[in-house]
Amino acid sequence: MTNLARTVKVDLVSPGDAHQIMGRLVRFAAENLDVDRCTLTSLDQNVLRVEASYERGGEPDFVGHEYEMTWLERQPLLLEAVTTGAIVTGGGFDNATDPALRPALLDVRHTAIVPLSIGETVGAVLILSRKTDRPFAAIELEGLQQLGLLAVLALRNARLVDDLRTSQHRGLDSLTLMSRHVASSMEPAAFFEKMSETVAGLAQAGHAAFWQLAGDELVAMHQPADAGALTRDMRLAAPPPGSTEGLSRVIYSGQALRISKPEADDDPHLEAVLMSMHATDVLAVPWRTAAVPLGILTAWDSASGFTDQDEWIMRLAARASALVWQGYEAEHRAADLQAAELDRLEAHATRMAELERQKTEFLQLASHELRAPMTLVSGYLSMLEEGSLGVLPEQAARVVPLMTARMRHMGQLVDRMLTTSRMELRAGNLDIRDVDLDALARTVSDSAASTVLGAHRTLAVHSPGHLHVRADPEQLETILGNLVSNAVKYSPDGGEIRIDIREEAGWAVVDVIDHGLGIADEDLPKLFQPFGRLQSAVSAGIEGTGLGLHLSRSLAVANGGTIEVTSRRGEGSTFTLRLPIRGARQAGSVHA
């Protein structure tokens, strides 16, 4: 035996050359035992396969040939050796069954069958035959059984290595296919359909599907292609958590469930699952995130029974799909939140715009309606004053100018309200041009000098003479006019008013400075509010509408700028208008 083993040089480790070993073994045995034929035939569940053969004076024959197990039953010697596991010797074979075998089996007079057992199962047999009349002696065959066993182990080893290699390839293929789906950013429905198709292909199953847990039901995520009777109802009953039913353990305990017809016969729950899926067998694995059960992934109607490897592939697919699902969910939630926030903002903006429009319309209409009675009253007052309606008694003639003055003020108030509402309506629709601030300040200054300034005040413009901004000229004129008119009003006792223009870090800055009454600290917050008339102004008898500064600030903001104020009671105020000078043409010359 030792010699035999050494001579044959059995290699149990290297994959791939098991057949070479077995070939050498049968040749060695045939030559040493002086036999005419020797074959090594493996047995598994379904077939007998010739793994190696020796033919005296000929080439190895029949290698790779397979025979159904039923063939065994017609060969009593072979059957006995396989069932008992003991060496059997005898006469010839029945050579009537296979015409191809007939020449090989012809004239065989003695046969020896050496069963090679791994554990309790006979995994292969060595079949030796002699055409000469020389029966096999037990001693000849002893060592052969152990040597043959080594060869069979080598074969099994080689097969395991092959299986492993196939598994590796399959695993890699699975990963590649799955990651392709995962990376494809498909719509959820398309993703789960593709993933299921892939799983069905990899597990060699008729169908595969993801089932989402919804209350006490599992609802199919998609319609598997050609799902047969299942298309009628894509729902399965989902047993509650803690139930002993197989599906409950899949959903909630992370176990896999493999059911085939014979197993299901004894278990009504499993049978129900098979029945409801109209399947011959089912492999179900959990589909869940780390924390939350989502449902199950199933494959059914396998080609040749589900294996551990199929389970591994399906778990992998379910895990990847859970991650994808989480991604969809997160995206969905984010999109929902974003949409809700956008809706809210839009509704708010619409509401504000509508309120603004209503306010403006109301102001316009109100102003217009106010003008009608004023026209009549002022008109008749002027006629009374001019004497067109006859001579007035002395006392009446004295009050008419008072009424005229008040009506004029009211007229101004209405005009200002109209201007304000018109400007506010226009604020979103600017007529942007290049504005020369120096020229603008001088226009405003000239206009004030001829109207409101009065002899006891002076108005000076200090300007570098070359500052330009991009803005709506009409609106800028309104702003600056308001600021100057404000400064005039707050300087009842006269004094100097100044418009200072300068550049400061990308901004054009216009200061309107007066040395008048100033504004009390408590009045400052009201300054820019509509109708925000100041207590100090009212008590000082300063006329105003309470709209000028509100309008000025709105217009400044609409033109990309700001208005701020610094003031001291009794010392005067400085209103500062800032406008961006970005994009404006700057003149090189200095104003004379």
Place this chain on the structure above:
Amino acid sequence: MLDASGEIRLLLVDDDADVAEMYELQLSAHGYQVSIARTGAEAIDMARSAAPHLIYLDLGLPGMHGFEVLAHLRSEPDTRDIPVVILTNFSEPELIERSRALGARDYLVKAHTPPAALAAATRNRLLAPKAS
């Protein structure tokens, strides 16, 4: 422009009867022959029949807007050449621009136009009528 009698006829179109009457009072005192129309349709009829020398036209009229009246007057040979001055309490720049485009000679805001000012404007535009 004036006919033989030296009479100057004005047509005042305003739905506010009080205001119309006030202006009429002043203009009549200055010797103008003033007719008053309350609606656009009336204004067109009277412009055809009375052949006024000048029309003061309000914009916010019931039924037919002042601009429609103006366009209508401009489209008819009989009234095409009668000068029209808008006299209204609306003062939006868009309206002023539009009325110019439609051929109005001037645009007066009632609240800023006391009766004496209207009489002066009329005198400047036409001639003073012969003293009656």
